[in-house]
Amino acid sequence: MYKLKYTLGSVVKYVSLLLGLFAALIPIAVVFFASFKTSSEYKSSGPLTPPENWTNFENYTRAFVEGNMMVGFVNTTIILLVSIVGATLTGSMIAFVLNRFKFRGSNLLMGAFLLATLIPAVTTQVATFQIIEGLGLFNTRGAAIILYMSTDIIAVYIFLQFMDSISVSLDESAMLDGASYVTIFRKIILPLLKPAIVTVIIVKGVNVYNDFYTPFLYMPKKELHVISTALFTFKGPYGSQWEVICAGIMIAIIPTLIAFISLQKHIYNGMAGSVK
């Protein structure tokens, strides 16, 4: 009897896992199938039918060239690199000051950073837009870079949390050896912050790569398209050529898949750690 109940439990468990698996994969798999189909094959076959020829890369070439995806990748890469380096540097620097020094106004400063987490970024775009325009950054990569760097209070948070676990006595013993604060920051704090930096890079990377709102609003110029906005332009003119759009979707997804597979462990730790 016990045995029977146990097996039944297992069956329910695995069936539900398989259902979850299909629900997660089918929308991606059908896009993957369609991306290899020729136009006539696409029209004549159902979405669940695999393509006849798995090496038909014509749709990929078309999506990549006509969809301006090369420009998208270049812009996304530039913006990613600069804003990640920027957010890591500014985030760790302010966290160092807030965590290690007590001074007049330090509580106020801390409060200002905490309070800012309350402001939902999505609501202030109307006013932020005027500032970006006033700074002459509208339709430049600078707009996205400066916005990704400045709104990153989460990075500051993650650094503050890690900094707490780095003992102050390390700083003190370095000071006995005559190390300057800059040396302490560079040679002691930054290396010990490595797990936090990896977390910030991943969380930030995911956000920046997938963000649509910021580039759509602040960099509408064609030469400044990122992956998201380049893909979005398929919407009108390619409305009936789903096989090309599907190739475009896959082009946007493949880098994520590679990054996910190679960084899996760090991603799990980072995601779980960043909300605690």
Place this chain on the structure above:
Amino acid sequence: MFKFSNLSYDAQRRVIIILFSIVPVALLITFAYIPVANMFYYSFTDWNGFSDKEFVGFENYLTIFTDPEYFVVFKVSLYYFFATFVQMGLALYFATILSFNVRFKNFFKGVLFFPYLLNGVAIGFMFLFFFRPEGTLDTVLNTLGLGEFIQLWLGNPDIINISLAGTSIWRYMGFNFIIFLGAISSIPKDVYEAAEIDGANKWHQFRYIILPSIRRIIQLNLILAISGALSSFEIPYIMTAGANGSKTFVIQTVDIAFKYGKVGLGSAMAVVLMIIVIVVTLIQKKFFKED
């Protein structure tokens, strides 16, 4: 020659404090506080983005709260709000079973989490493809012999928000899942062993060990769900641009401010949304303090 390390520690301290905080603080003020202040100011004007600003008092707010066209969008939020319960239920279920012995555990974890990492535009297109007439969903239903349930998933105003909220579940379930997984894994293993010795079955373990241990995380997620539901934008915007009654509050705000150039009115809408979200967040913080 000047060397930084020759300065006294007290002088170093001053220099570091100023040098290290000047950029982050400038960014914080420019992109967090000034926009909020300006937004309040614009919300009392009839500004269109270029003209002179004329002060109109509470007129914009009056428009939002009296004209049903503006208020109806909150109804759409309800769909996303209820969807979050489904999303969290699924996340909790999968997180619980994958915390115990399961074959191919890491593979399942990866697959369930992966959608969360995908590009928003790619997901939007993927589900346009999924919901098309004779698209993936229709084909699956036909294969299962459920063809009679086929609908115009994105063409029928009664169903469109369910389809879109479903897409939202697909996209964000992995996030809740990974958070729950992390929370459950922090429960010491010997607690389960002790419970098993006392004769507790899996359901008892879930009900009396797991659920209480991750109560806070569930609460947090629930309240984040409200602000998430209010500020949903990407999926409906990319998929339908707000057509067929799928307009959310943020789509409405963006349209009003950027498409129709009514920055004053758009700002007032943004202020309303911000206040609701802040109130929700404060309630959540209070919850956490009392625990």
